[in-house]
Amino acid sequence: MSTALAARPARTASKTLAVARAYFANPWTTIATPLVVLAAVLLLNITIWAIISANLHDAGDRADFRDGVQWSGASSWMFVYMFVLAVQAITAQLPFALSYGATRRQFLAATGIVYLVLSVGYATLYTLLALVERVSNGWGFSGRMFTAVYFGADSWVARWLTFFALLLACFLVGSAFAAVYQRWRRTGLLLAFAVVAALVVGGAALLTLTEGWVAFGAGIASAWTSAGDLALPLFTTPFVVVGGLVTWLVVRRATITT
Amino acid sequence: MNAAIEVRDLTKRFGAVTAVDAVSFSIRENAITGLLGRNGAGKTTLMQLLTGQQFATSGSILVGGAEPAENAAALERMCFVREAQRYPEDFRVQHVLRSARWFFPEWDAAFAQTLVTDFRLPLTRRVKKLSRGQLSAVGIVVGLASRAPITFFDEPYLGLDAVARQIFYDRLLADYAEHPRTVVLSTHLIDEVGALLERAIVIDDGRVLLDDDVDALRGTLTTVTGGVAAVDAFVGGRRVLHRQSVGSFASVTVGGLDDAARADAVRAGLELAPVSLQQLVVRTTTSAADPSASTGTEELE
Numbered sequence: 001m002s003t004a005l006a007a008r009p010a011r012t013a014s015k016t017l018a019v020a021r022a023y024f025a026n027p028w029t030t031i032a033t034p035l036v037v038l039a040a041v042l043l044l045n046i047t048i049w050a051i052i053s054a055n056l057h058d059a060g061d062r063a064d065f066r067d068g069v070q071w072s073g074a075s076s077w078m079f080v081y082m083f084v085l086a087v088q089a090i091t092a093q094l095p096f097a098l099s100y101g102a103t104r105r106q107f108l109a110a111t112g113i114v115y116l117v118l119s120v121g122y123a124t125l126y127t128l129l130a131l132v133e134r135v136s137n138g139w140g141f142s143g144r145m146f147t148a149v150y151f152g153a154d155s156w157v158a159r160w161l162t163f164f165a166l167l168l169a170c171f172l173v174g175s176a177f178a179a180v181y182q183r184w185r186r187t188g189l190l191l192a193f194a195v196v197a198a199l200v201v202g203g204a205a206l207l208t209l210t211e212g213w214v215a216f217g218a219g220i221a222s223a224w225t226s227a228g229d230l231a232l233p234l235f236t237t238p239f240v241v242v243g244g245l246v247t248w249l250v251v252r253r254a255t256i257t258t
Numbered sequence: 259m260n261a262a263i264e265v266r267d268l269t270k271r272f273g274a275v276t277a278v279d280a281v282s283f284s285i286r287e288n289a290i291t292g293l294l295g296r297n298g299a300g301k302t303t304l305m306q307l308l309t310g311q312q313f314a315t316s317g318s319i320l321v322g323g324a325e326p327a328e329n330a331a332a333l334e335r336m337c338f339v340r341e342a343q344r345y346p347e348d349f350r351v352q353h354v355l356r357s358a359r360w361f362f363p364e365w366d367a368a369f370a371q372t373l374v375t376d377f378r379l380p381l382t383r384r385v386k387k388l389s390r391g392q393l394s395a396v397g398i399v400v401g402l403a404s405r406a407p408i409t410f411f412d413e414p415y416l417g418l419d420a421v422a423r424q425i426f427y428d429r430l431l432a433d434y435a436e437h438p439r440t441v442v443l444s445t446h447l448i449d450e451v452g453a454l455l456e457r458a459i460v461i462d463d464g465r466v467l468l469d470d471d472v473d474a475l476r477g478t479l480t481t482v483t484g485g486v487a488a489v490d491a492f493v494g495g496r497r498v499l500h501r502q503s504v505g506s507f508a509s510v511t512v513g514g515l516d517d518a519a520r521a522d523a524v525r526a527g528l529e530l531a532p533v534s535l536q537q538l539v540v541r542t543t544t545s546a547a548d549p550s551a552s553t554g555t556e557e558l559e
Contacts, residue, residue, distance in 0.1 A: 015330060018360035022346065025353040029346070088347050095344040098311050100361040101333040101406075255312050256344070 015102045019110035022093060029088075030118060034081055042129075042145065045074050049141035066142050070149045078122060079170045086115070086174030090182050090247075095256040104251055112244075115171040123163035130159060151232070158229030165233035165240065172243030179250040262287040262408055262440040263308060268317035270303055270464075277303040279464035280317065285408075285442055290434065290454050292472070293444035294539050295461035301444040302341065304461065305410050308442075309338040321408070337362060337406035339397040341413045345385045352381045354396055362404040369433070370403035376425050390417030398426050402433055408440045415447070423447075427454055448536035458535065462543045472535060479538050480520075483509040484528035492526050499541040511541050 023030055049069070056062050089111055097107045130146035138144055151162050181189045207213050224231045263285040270278040278300045285291055285308075293301045306312040308319060310326040310333055319326055326332040345354060355374070359365045374381065377395035380388075388396065394416050401409050415423045431454060434441065445451045458475055460468035468475060479499065482489055486508045493510055500511040511533060515523070523530055533541070 014363065015334065015361060018357070021360050022357045025357045026346070026348045026350065029348045092344055092346045096346055096357075099338055099340050099343055100358070101309075101336050101338070102361070103310070103328045103330050103333060105328060106330060253313065255306075256340075 015097075015100075016106040016110045018100070019093070019097045019102050019107050020114050022096065023089070023111075023114045030085065030114075034078060034122070037081070038078065038125075041074055041077065042139075045072070045143060045145055046139050046141065049139065049143035053141045062142070069138075069142065069144045070147075072143075072145050072148045073150075074145045075126065075148065078126075079166055082118065082122075082167055083170040083174040085118075086171045087178040089114075090175055090178035090251070094182065094251065094254065098256055104254065108248055108251055111175070115168060115175075119164050119167040119171065122167055123160050126163045127156060127160045131156070152229065155229045158233070161230060161233040162236075165236040169236045169239040169243065172240050172247060174243075176243040176246035176250070179247050179254060183250050183254045260287040261285065262321070264318075264320040265308070266318045266320075268304075268307060268319060269315045270300075270307055270312060271315045277464055278307065281461070281464070281466045283459055283466055283469045285440060286457055287440050288438040289456045290430075290441040290443065291457040291459060292448070292451060292455040293442060293459050293461065294448055294535075295444075296543055297446075299461045299543075300464040301461055302412055303464075305338065305412050305442065305444060309333070309336055309410060311338070334363070335407040336410065337401055337404040337408075338410045339401035339412060339414050341416065343393070343397055349385045350382055351379055351385060351388070351396060354385065354400065355381075358400045358404060362406055364405035364407075366403050366405055369405075370399055373399040373402060373429060376429065377422060391419060391422060392417075394418050395422060402429055405433075405437055405439065409442070411441070411443045413444055413446065415445075423450065427451070430454065448539055449534050452535040455535075458539075460539050460542060462546050467542055467546055468539075475538060476532060476535060479511055479513050479533040479541060480515050481509055481511050481531040481533055481537075482523055482528050483507065483531065484526070488526050488528055492523050492528055499545045511537070 052065060056065055093111070094104075094107055097110075098104070102110075126146055130151075133139060133144065133146050151159060177189065177192065180192045184191070207216055224235070227234050261284040265284070266282050267280045268278055268282070269276065269280050281304070293304065295301050303312065307314050308321070308326065310328060313327055321329075321332040322335065324332050326336070349357075351374075355367075355370055358370070359367060377392075377399065379392060379395055379399070385393070385396070394414055395418065398411075398414050401411055401414065415426060418426065427450075430441070443451060443455070452472065455472045458468065458470065458472050459466060482492060484492075484507065486503060486506055489508045489510055493512060496512045496514075498510050498512055502509045515530075520530060
């Protein structure tokens, strides 16, 4: 073995960092675009609330409005966006990273870190915006976008955890499906959907046959109420775990097909 | 000879298809090796196996003494310029160059900039909007400027015009002379690239047909031209790889002529011409494909 090849030490950590940085090489994809869209959606909503406000004439109308607006799904697009980012991570960032000499393990580690960073970042942003919303009495118009009823929570920590868990779940479930597609293409993906459907229908069939729906429903309900503020994050955890596990296992032997 | 990569009995099967069939060879360190062969011969699969992007069915690959698949230390030293490289969404050319700097420890940004100017690449254009030739040029820029100790080029010049191809060959040779590295280049344009190559490995149908220094290979086949009778008399029982006749003249490609045989041919009034690397590859793969009819014949009236 020549000295030239042996002399250079392996800097294995550097490619993991390189893969992680590649996600931010074009900052628009992961940062700028979501922020711009968020600002636009918020402004649009505030405008609509302002218009509605101008036409609310009595207390009854206003109560109606407040009732309705707590169901606002305006903030949900971010979760879909993160899902798409995760799909792109597997279909585009993975082949790119492999071609530039990263191992699959390095890619998975780097991507996991990126998911965590983005989840923490955007969960924090959403929580801060929820705070502003609460303090400003719904952006001045009793509007609700970040404190919609889906996110529950009176405790700010629980609220942050809810956003964090939901974002992470979107990332990992997105990656899982994309990884299945990357490795086994359309056949694999259809099979994956079939498996999920079978599990759901199978579970439902099982519950029906054993007449266990009541018990099941009661069990879920009691688990939910006993978890209190942390109910949503807790129930999202299985998706996070399964998504992460599937992504890891599938990508470990994934190859790039053109 | 120091081997940068050692391959022993490497096999890769995709279901029922055997893409690489028990091949064994070595890639010499700090030399330019050409991987030659027909479409579908297994060149790309082989490169993917060597760079750890595909997993071998059986056999061993040793890069610096270790298997490359999922081996960060081995992969650290490699750069693979693929035929169809996928870039992350929304990447522009400048993002590719920026990212490459993070991945390759030896990256030379100044060299990359020179190459970008040479190939006239628009830095701010989205990679998706580049022409096929420009896409190839981006790959070449990354491959050359990476200064990776082992660099693979898989048909890197697809879509490049002749001028750009010449720029590539010139830059590759110039940089290789100053900063020696192991280069493996797969190609169809054998004669164009032939001048660059020090070693050639010819693959057909997943098997290695030839593996030798290019200079040695060039001497293995000779074209003998002359009157049909004289040519037939000279050739005798030798193995003929290719025969072409026009009227009363014939031209045959034969192997293994030593000095004495050459002298005989000249005395018989026959013309001897060297066979180019491309012709060598064509003749070898053709005759390997159809060994029962050891002569390919062309009759032109």
